[in-house]
Every structure is written in structure tokens, then in C-alpha cells.
Amino acid sequence: MTESNLRVLLRARPEGRVEPGHFEIREESPPSPRPGEALLRNRYLSLDPYMRGRMSAAKSYSAPVEIGAVMEGQCVAQVVEDPTGRFQPGDWVLGGQGWQRFSAVPAGNLRKLEPGLAPVTTALGVLGMPGTTAWVGVTEIAPPRPGETFVVSAASGAVGGVAGQIAMRMGARVVGIAGGAEKCAFVRDELGFPECVDHRAPDFAERLAAACPGGIDSYFENVGGAVQKAVFPLLNDFARVAFCGMVAEYNDPSPAPGPNLMQVVRKRLKLQGFIVRDHPRAFEVWPRTGAAWLREGSLRYREDVVRGLEKAPEAFIGLLAGKNFGKLVIEVT
Amino acid sequence: MTESNLRVLLRARPEGRVEPGHFEIREESPPSPRPGEALLRNRYLSLDPYMRGRMSAAKSYSAPVEIGAVMEGQCVAQVVEDPTGRFQPGDWVLGGQGWQRFSAVPAGNLRKLEPGLAPVTTALGVLGMPGTTAWVGVTEIAPPRPGETFVVSAASGAVGGVAGQIAMRMGARVVGIAGGAEKCAFVRDELGFPECVDHRAPDFAERLAAACPGGIDSYFENVGGAVQKAVFPLLNDFARVAFCGMVAEYNDPSPAPGPNLMQVVRKRLKLQGFIVRDHPRAFEVWPRTGAAWLREGSLRYREDVVRGLEKAPEAFIGLLAGKNFGKLVIEVT
The missing domain is CATH 3.40.50.720 (NAD(P)-binding Rossmann-like Domain)
Known part of the structure; x- marks a missing residue:
């Protein structure tokens, strides 16, 4: 493997407006999976407004991202290797890997995607x-x-x-x-x-x-x-x-x-x-319902795909200002 | 019948604080019941915060009281005469007779009270x-x-x-x-x-x-x-x-x-x-439930009874300032 692990970390907590300087982009070596973990190459990262809350230390419904930690987020990824045997290399999966190119995560936390049923990015947006x-x-x-x-x-x-x-x-x-x-x-x-x-x-x-x-x-x-x-x-x-x-x-x-x-x-x-x-039950009901509507052509959606993980901070800042047009997704090149 | 019909009318709409001058107290002749109506001598008038809304012309969930009309409100009354034959003279009834001593109202709109079951004023407060x-x-x-x-x-x-x-x-x-x-x-x-x-x-x-x-x-x-x-x-x-x-x-x-x-x-x-x-069903459920709790002594309440209908404006102004202590009731002397 020759690719580095590009990662976007939280460098500082914004008091008001989010600026590029609140993030830090680092290149590291890809992680090695520990027992029970699979190594993933993330392909698409979802950017969503709720992430603004995670950047602040203020009491909210989730713990904040720690300073120096990778920004949280859902990714559609491909399995590089899975020593647990649950997935095959190349399988498409959904999980909370965060703003980075590679991740080693517990294989049991991943949901397998069927690329034949709907475009994989829909798992981050219209069906996600x-x-x-x-x-x-x-x-x-x-x-x-x-x-x-x-x-x-x-x-x-x-x-x-x-x-x-x-x-x-x-x-x-x-x-x-x-x-x-x-x-x-x-x-x-x-x-x-x-x-x-x-x-x-x-x-x-x-x-x-x-x-x-x-x-x-x-x-x-x-x-x-x-x-x-x-x-x-x-x-x-x-x-x-x-x-x-x-x-x-x-x-x-x-x-x-x-x-x-x-x-x-x-x-x-x-x-x-x-x-x-x-509302955990909704995660059983909606993806199935929405997928059926997608197949029959009666559910419409639009994605705003930005190429390059290094563009994620700028794209996220734009999201908070309403500059995106449709579901904002980073293609992790 | 020698008593006059003391009435409290809305003289002007308050813009902010309610003042005595927003009311007008008049003595008139008691009304005569029209077909279908009973003549009532009101004994207790309920004063409640919602009446502030009725004094204003602002859009709300009920139409405002018209200028020059009697102030709205619920009363416990005794029947003077009921040509419809539904009630006997002296019967205790509950209805929306307003801030006045005598009322002629459709007999079908009145609810009969049983003074033996609970003090009649409870129909305006704890059970009302x-x-x-x-x-x-x-x-x-x-x-x-x-x-x-x-x-x-x-x-x-x-x-x-x-x-x-x-x-x-x-x-x-x-x-x-x-x-x-x-x-x-x-x-x-x-x-x-x-x-x-x-x-x-x-x-x-x-x-x-x-x-x-x-x-x-x-x-x-x-x-x-x-x-x-x-x-x-x-x-x-x-x-x-x-x-x-x-x-x-x-x-x-x-x-x-x-x-x-x-x-x-x-x-x-x-x-x-x-x-x-x-929530009309609650008017079936609560008075019965509350009356049972009253009888067993497990429901407590306090009434703040002010004697004299002419005191109603002052008492109502006090209610809006939190000066009453318990359910505010006017005894219509």
C-alpha cells in the first residue's frame, strides 16, 4: 500500500464562525487493524450540519470531538482487509470512520452495502x-x-x-x-x-x-x-x-x-x-421504503460531490452558509 | 322581585394593564326569560386569567367581548323560574351567565349541580x-x-x-x-x-x-x-x-x-x-374523579371568595397581579 492516510483533525474549537484554521490536515501512515478490526479505504465522506455541534465543547446530545482527534463522520468505504473474515476485500460498507482516508474499525460495527441496489452514496444521504x-x-x-x-x-x-x-x-x-x-x-x-x-x-x-x-x-x-x-x-x-x-x-x-x-x-x-x-426503528423502515421509491423513480435527490478530502473543511464551512446544493459528500481521493 | 340586575360591562379595551376604568358597573332591571329560557339568580362568579384575552380585540381562540357587553364568565346560580319545566325554583345550576346578578339563558345550556355531593363553588374551581x-x-x-x-x-x-x-x-x-x-x-x-x-x-x-x-x-x-x-x-x-x-x-x-x-x-x-x-371528554372524566378524591379527603383546594359583584373588576385586576390566594370566586350579593 503506497497511499498515505490523509486525516482532518480538530485543531481548535470555534467560538462563532468556523474557519479553516480550526482544522488540521495531516498525512500519516495507515493504521493496522487490531483483533476484531477491519482495515477500510474510505471512498465517500458525508458532511452534515450536526458536525458543527461536535466541534464545540458546549453540552449537547453527543460528546464533542476532542482537540487533536479526527473529525467525526459517516463514510462509505471499501474493505482493504478483514482478518475477522466477515467481509471480503473490495466489499462496500457504511460506518462512522470520520474524516480520513483509511480506518481500522471493529468489523461488527459496519453495515454491508449492495452497490447493485442503489448508488453507494445514497447510504449517506437519501437512504441514510x-x-x-x-x-x-x-x-x-x-x-x-x-x-x-x-x-x-x-x-x-x-x-x-x-x-x-x-x-x-x-x-x-x-x-x-x-x-x-x-x-x-x-x-x-x-x-x-x-x-x-x-x-x-x-x-x-x-x-x-x-x-x-x-x-x-x-x-x-x-x-x-x-x-x-x-x-x-x-x-x-x-x-x-x-x-x-x-x-x-x-x-x-x-x-x-x-x-x-x-x-x-x-x-x-x-x-x-x-x-x-x-428512533432506531426508523433505520429499519426508511432505507427499505426509500429504496423502493428510488427504484420506481418516484423519489428524487441531488448530491453535491466535492472531490478531495483536503477540501472537506472548506466544503463544511460552505455547508453552514448554505453554499452546498443537495446532499454534500466528499469523494475521498 | 325587588333586587336590581347589577351588571359589569366592558367599557374599553385595555392596551396594557387592566384598570377599573375599563369596566362599567350598571344597575338595570332583571331580564325576562324568552321561550326556552330560564331566569337565574347568579350566586357565585368565577374569575379566571383567560378573561384578559376576551377583553382584547387581538386574534385569539375565542371572540372578544364586545364593548358595552357584559363580561363573560361562568356562574353558579339558583333558578328563579324555568318556564321550560326542566328545573325547579331554587335548583343550583352551572352556566356561562357572565358578570351579572340575573340572567335569562337557554335552560338546555345549564348543568344541574347536586349541592349534597360537594360545595357548589367547587363547580367553578377544583371540579370545574x-x-x-x-x-x-x-x-x-x-x-x-x-x-x-x-x-x-x-x-x-x-x-x-x-x-x-x-x-x-x-x-x-x-x-x-x-x-x-x-x-x-x-x-x-x-x-x-x-x-x-x-x-x-x-x-x-x-x-x-x-x-x-x-x-x-x-x-x-x-x-x-x-x-x-x-x-x-x-x-x-x-x-x-x-x-x-x-x-x-x-x-x-x-x-x-x-x-x-x-x-x-x-x-x-x-x-x-x-x-x-x-378536550370535551375530560369534562366527563375529571369532575367525577376529582369528586371521589374530594370525598375521600385526598384532594385539597383553597378558594378566595370576594363578596360583592361590584368588587369583581378590582379582584380581577388583582388576579392578573397574583394577589388572589386560591381559586378566585365572587359571591354575587
Whole structure:
């Protein structure tokens, strides 16, 4: 093996905005598998907004990445060697190997992928954690009833795009929110949402209200900030809000106050946060359901593939600013 | 009949704080029942925080009281005459007669009370709308599991006192929040809460944290404002909040912002508003359940009875400032 092990480590914790200097890129020798471990060559790394939380020491639902440790993340990899005999060299697997080219990990923690069934990268996006997140949020946390208005922010993203498509299948009238004309056109023309509103428009709040003449019954929250401010006054009585994330505020060291909650009483709102890993059964249900929809051509998705692990910090910084277009994946060259 | 019909009308809509001048007290002739109506002599009028909302024209879950109309409210009354034959003179009934001494109302809208089963005023408080509100909030909206910490604000009030007692029966560790040492002593000594924290203490937030060393799993919100600010950081992962009311903010013409909602994601909180009348079945279940507990002596309550309908405006203004002590009832002399 002549390739080095390129690795992206956390060098320093950001206080606000993430900068390239918070990361350190190192070349090391590939690891040797210990008993029970397989050696993997990672091929695709998933970049997701939740990783911003792992960079901070603030109390959250997961322990932070330690300073000097490799950044966490899910990868699609190929097995180099597996002394446990569970996998053959060349097998495709999914696991949490992090931002690096090679990994030696317990073979029992890996899930085998069938490249013939769906492109392997879908295991990181539409059929993976983001798609499963969408499934949980729409079907369990803020389910729309037929004919109701369902709104999702970051609608061109890995989670939002799937969320809207699931809600349409449930009979809702779906309105997306995305940043820029190109993303909005994609959401309408490719994903098939009847409406998508550009949150960068100066009259965004008015446009959103016009797109939701009957108000909003169910909202899938991915971004927070100004988008949340525009959505809240439009919520109908008994509206449900699935709080999946608030990416627009992840870089904010002193988060702005939220809406006055008197409307929660008046409108009998239900605001509920969720994290997909609390819903393990969904990881059984969604990948199978989504794969069937993919095969029949009724589930659409878009990937934003960036070549080169060394580009991961810049691509991640762009993700937090909404610069990606579709599920962001690093091709680990 | 020599008594006049004393009535309290809405004279003007308050923009902020409610003042006596927003009401008008008039003496008129008692009404005559039209076909289908019974003539009632109201004996007890319930005063409740929700009435603040009815004084404003702002969109809410109910239509506002019109300027010049009698203030809305529930009364326990005695039948003077009932040409429909449904009731006998002297029968005790419950209905929405409003802030007045006499009313002619459709006899079919009245519920007959059995004075032998429980004091008639309990139909306005512990066994009535406030008690039923507590029942819905605790059992349906933010149910605590055995051993969990349940916190309720306005714990000496008509709703809060019942909410805490129901939560204790469900096996929760119950912590009350009330204003002043006297109310806190009542909540502990009379209602049997293991803890009650005085929100007027300068170190209220620290005291609340000390009273909830394991955090808060379920919160019954009646007041909002500074109390809400102190509660939110203590909420545990998967905590539930029943939003019943935010009386501390009802007089505020420009409500303050609420908490940043990122913690809703991180902690997977569920914040849910409710209004008791959306839960009609609870009006079948709670009065019967509560009456049984009253008879066995295991349900405690306190009434704050003010004599004289002309005192209703002042008493209501005091209610919004937390000056009542227990369920506020006007004895209509």
C-alpha cells in the first residue's frame, strides 16, 4: 500500500464562525487493524450540519470531538482487509470512520452495502441518516394530514428534499423554502414541490404568506433565524413544528431570543425537537421504503460531490452558509 | 322581585394593564326569560386569567367581548323560574351567565349541580374548568413518569394546585412555584407538595435549581415571564412542557421574546399549548374523579371568595397581579 492516510483533525474549537484554521490536515501512515478490526479505504465522506455541534465543547446530545482527534463522520468505504473474515476485500460498507482516508474499525460495527441496489452514496444521504431524519420528522413528529399545508426549510438539502416528498405522499400541500432562485427552481421542477419560496428575497415573509394562503399546519424546521421568524406568525391553530435543526444559528456564539411563546397557548401549537438516533426503528423502515421509491423513480435527490478530502473543511464551512446544493459528500481521493 | 340586575360591562379595551376604568358597573332591571329560557339568580362568579384575552380585540381562540357587553364568565346560580319545566325554583345550576346578578339563558345550556355531593363553588374551581384544565395538562399534554420531576407554576392557584396533586398521584416528584412565603407554605403544608419555590426571591433561579437537582422532566406553564426564563435551562432531555397560560405577560402590550429554540432540538423538548375546551371528554372524566378524591379527603383546594359583584373588576385586576390566594370566586350579593 503506497497511499498515505490523509486525516482532518480538530485543531481548535470555534467560538462563532468556523474557519479553516480550526482544522488540521495531516498525512500519516495507515493504521493496522487490531483483533476484531477491519482495515477500510474510505471512498465517500458525508458532511452534515450536526458536525458543527461536535466541534464545540458546549453540552449537547453527543460528546464533542476532542482537540487533536479526527473529525467525526459517516463514510462509505471499501474493505482493504478483514482478518475477522466477515467481509471480503473490495466489499462496500457504511460506518462512522470520520474524516480520513483509511480506518481500522471493529468489523461488527459496519453495515454491508449492495452497490447493485442503489448508488453507494445514497447510504449517506437519501437512504441514510438524512433521509431517515426526514422520515421521522414527517411521519412521527409533525405529521401533516391530507390537504394540510406542510412547509419545510432548506428544501433543496439532504433532509428537506426528502421531507417534502414524504409529506406530498401523505397528501399535504407542500411549500419549500430555499436560498436562491436556482435552488427554488430545483425544488419545484426536480423534486416536484408545488411551491418554493426564496428566503433571500427582500420580501420573503410576504412571499411565504402568499404561498400559504391558508396558513401553515406543519413545519419542518431546519434553519431557524429569519426563516423561523417568518414562519411562526403563519402557523395555524393546532400546527405542529418538527425541530430538526437551526443551521442558520449554529455559528452564533450568543443565540438570538426566540418567539414569544404565548402563541403556543393561543394556537395550541406543538413544538417538538428530535434527533434521528433516538428512533432506531426508523433505520429499519426508511432505507427499505426509500429504496423502493428510488427504484420506481418516484423519489428524487441531488448530491453535491466535492472531490478531495483536503477540501472537506472548506466544503463544511460552505455547508453552514448554505453554499452546498443537495446532499454534500466528499469523494475521498 | 325587588333586587336590581347589577351588571359589569366592558367599557374599553385595555392596551396594557387592566384598570377599573375599563369596566362599567350598571344597575338595570332583571331580564325576562324568552321561550326556552330560564331566569337565574347568579350566586357565585368565577374569575379566571383567560378573561384578559376576551377583553382584547387581538386574534385569539375565542371572540372578544364586545364593548358595552357584559363580561363573560361562568356562574353558579339558583333558578328563579324555568318556564321550560326542566328545573325547579331554587335548583343550583352551572352556566356561562357572565358578570351579572340575573340572567335569562337557554335552560338546555345549564348543568344541574347536586349541592349534597360537594360545595357548589367547587363547580367553578377544583371540579370545574380550572381543575379539568389541570387534568388535561398533566395526564395528556405533559405527563410525568413515576420518579420524574414535575414543576408547576402558580402552584397555589386554581389550576396549579390541582395539577401538582394529580402529578403526585402519578408518582412524580412535584415542585411548585408560587409568589410569596405564605403561598409557598400553603402549597407545601396544605397541598402536600414536597417543595415550593418563591419566585419573588431575588435568588429564585438558584433556589429552583437547588429544588430540582436532577433537572425538570415535565413543566406545567401558567405564568411565563421570569419564571419561564428560570425553568427552561433546567429542562432535561425529552422534557415536556404543557403551555396552559402565561399570566405574567397578559398585560404586556409588546410581549418579550422567548427562549432561543435551539435547545428544543438539542434536548428533544416537546412544548405544547392546550385549551381545555378542546378536550370535551375530560369534562366527563375529571369532575367525577376529582369528586371521589374530594370525598375521600385526598384532594385539597383553597378558594378566595370576594363578596360583592361590584368588587369583581378590582379582584380581577388583582388576579392578573397574583394577589388572589386560591381559586378566585365572587359571591354575587
